[in-house]
Structures are given as C-alpha cells and as structure tokens.
Amino acid sequence: MASATIDLSALLRDLPEGAWVAISEQAHKVVAYSADLQTAINLSKERGESDPLIVRVPERAGMLFL
Amino acid sequence: MPSVEFPYISINIPPSDPFPSGQVTQRPLAAAAIWVPGAGRGMRCVVCLDSGADSCVFPALFATALGIDLLTLKRNVTGGVGSSGNVTYYTDLEISLGSGIQFKSNVGFTAALDAQGMGLLGQTGFFEFYNVTFLQKQRKFVIETT
Numbered sequence: 001m002a003s004a005t006i007d008l009s010a011l012l013r014d015l016p017e018g019a020w021v022a023i024s025e026q027a028h029k030v031v032a033y034s035a036d037l038q039t040a041i042n043l044s045k046e047r048g049e050s051d052p053l054i055v056r057v058p059e060r061a062g063m064l065f066l
Numbered sequence: 067m068p069s070v071e072f073p074y075i076s077i078n079i080p081p082s083d084p085f086p087s088g089q090v091t092q093r094p095l096a097a098a099a100i101w102v103p104g105a106g107r108g109m110r111c112v113v114c115l116d117s118g119a120d121s122c123v124f125p126a127l128f129a130t131a132l133g134i135d136l137l138t139l140k141r142n143v144t145g146g147v148g149s150s151g152n153v154t155y156y157t158d159l160e161i162s163l164g165s166g167i168q169f170k171s172n173v174g175f176t177a178a179l180d181a182q183g184m185g186l187l188g189q190t191g192f193f194e195f196y197n198v199t200f201l202q203k204q205r206k207f208v209i210e211t212t
Contacts, residue, residue, distance in 0.1 A: 008095075008112075009078040020183065025097060025110075037127050041109070053097050053110045054131075056183020 008055060018059045022052035033057075068211045070165040072096050074202060094200060094207045098185065099162045100124070100132070103170060107133040112184040113163075115198060115207065119188030120144075122161075122171050123154065125179040132159075136175060144176060152178035161187075166211050169195050 011030055015021060021033040022044035031052055032043035044052040072094070079089040094115040101108030109131050111124070123144070129136050139155040146152070154174035162168040171191030179186070187193070197210040 008075055013078075018181075037131060041131060051110055053112065054183070055112050056181070059181055 012055065012057045015057045017057055019057045021055050021057060022049060023055060024049045025053050069208045070163075070167060070211055071206050071208050072163075074205045074207065092202055092205065095184070096163050099164075100128070100159050100185070102132055102134065103158055103160050105133065107131075113161075113187050114184055115192070115200075116186040116188055117193060117198075119186045120190060121188045122159075122173040122186060122191040123179060123188070124159075124173055124175050124185040125183060126155070126175045126177040127180050127183075128185070129155070129175045134175070139175075144174065144178075146178065149178050152176045154178075161192075163209070167196070167209055 011023060011028075012021060015030070015033055016035070019033045019035060020037040020040040022031045022040045023029070024031050031047050031049040032040050034040040034043060037054070041052070041054065074092040075095040077091050077093055079085070079091055081088045095112050096115070097110060098113045099108055099110050109128065111128065126136060134157060136155040139157050141153055141155045144152045144154045154176040156172055156174050158170055159173045160168065160170050169192070173191060199208045201207060
C-alpha cells in the first residue's frame with residue numbers, strides 16, 4: 001500500500017493539545033513539536049529532518065464532521 | 067485499471083457521554099507533499115479524502131509555511147458543519163500523494179481548518195481527476211491512477 005502506515009494516535013498521545021508536530025515518516029517518530037507551526041518546522045530541520053510530515057494534535061479530540 | 071491502495075488510519079477518540087468507552091474511528095487520510103508550482107517552498111502534511119467537500123482546502127497557517135501572502139489572493143466565503151462565514155483564499159497548488167498521484171489544483175486556505183491542521187481533498191480539484199473506492203471493511207481506499 002502507498003503512504004506509510006503511521007499510528008498517529010500513538011505518536012500524538014502524550015503531546016500537548018494544539019501542538020504542531022513534525023514527524024519523520026521513515027523513522028516513525030516525532031522529531032519536534034511546538035505551539036507554532038513554523039517553529040516546529042525549523043526545529044525539525046535543525047534536528048536533521050528537512051522534510052517532515054506536519055500534523056496537529058487536536059485541541060479537543062472527538063468525532064469530526066468536516 | 068492501475069490503482070494505488072492506501073490504508074485507513076485509526077484514530078482513537080476519548081470517552082464521552084454518548085460513547086463512555088471511547089471510540090476508534092477510521093479516516094481516509096494520506097500523507098501529501100504540497101508546493102506552489104514553480105516555487106521552491108513546499109511542505110508535507112496530512113490530507114483527508116473528503117467526498118463531502120466541494121473543493122480542496124488547507125489550513126491558512128500552511129500558506130505562511132509555503133511563502134504565500136494570503137492578502138494577495140482572491141477570496142470568497144465558505145462554510146462547513148458548525149462554521150460559516152469562513153474567509154477562504156485561493157491559489158494553485160501542486161499536490162502529490164506519491165505513487166504517481168500528482169495533480170495541480172486551485173485550493174483554498176482558511177483559518178477554519180487551522181485547528182485540524184490537515185487539508186481536505188474535495189470534489190473539485192481532486193475527485194474530478196481520480197476515481198476513488200472506499201473499502202472501509204477492508205481498511206483501505208483505492209485511487210485509480212489513470
């Protein structure tokens with residue numbers, strides 16, 4: 001199948017609500033997180049992950065009706 | 067017909083009054099690379115294949131990361147469940163889901179999606195290009211590539 005099957009729930013479980021998270025898809029781990037999107041991206045680059053997958057921890061985890 | 071399979075992503079929903087044991091919901095999510103055509107800046111993000119969305123939309127905060135000045139773009143007002151009057155700014159983006167699935171779409175950016183932190187691939191700009199079969203029982207969705 002395409003797309004890495006990342007267990008987002010597990011990766012985001014202990015992170016602050018509303019945090020922007022930079023994930024290494026190859027390593028299946030969180031590289032950086034911050035309340036600010038650009039800060040999370042910059043921290044990820046500083047830590048050697050130049051092209052992270054960006055996700056956000058829901059502020060209120062619940063059902064979504066988009 | 068050539069096609070690419072993607073796994074549904076399981077999301078744990080905490081307990082709530084109607085669902086005291088919590089829930090596990092399955093979402094048709096994929097990792098995507100997005101960038102402005104002809105520009106160097108891009109990013110990777112999560113997108114939801116949302117057949118109920120009229121078009122493709124992304125969080126407004128992504129625009130800054132992509133070097134896009136929203137105030138220079140054309141805009142309209144959109145709405146969703148629980149929200150209306152969302153100012154939405156439009157520009158072309160190149161979007162890749164990998165495995166040869168790449169397309170250019172006129173997408174919107176709206177602050178109404180900032181809290182979710184992911185993009186929506188909707189009817190115009192995605193489903194008009196690709197046939198998609200949702201097979202939730204098998205925990206996968208399939209995108210035809212030609």
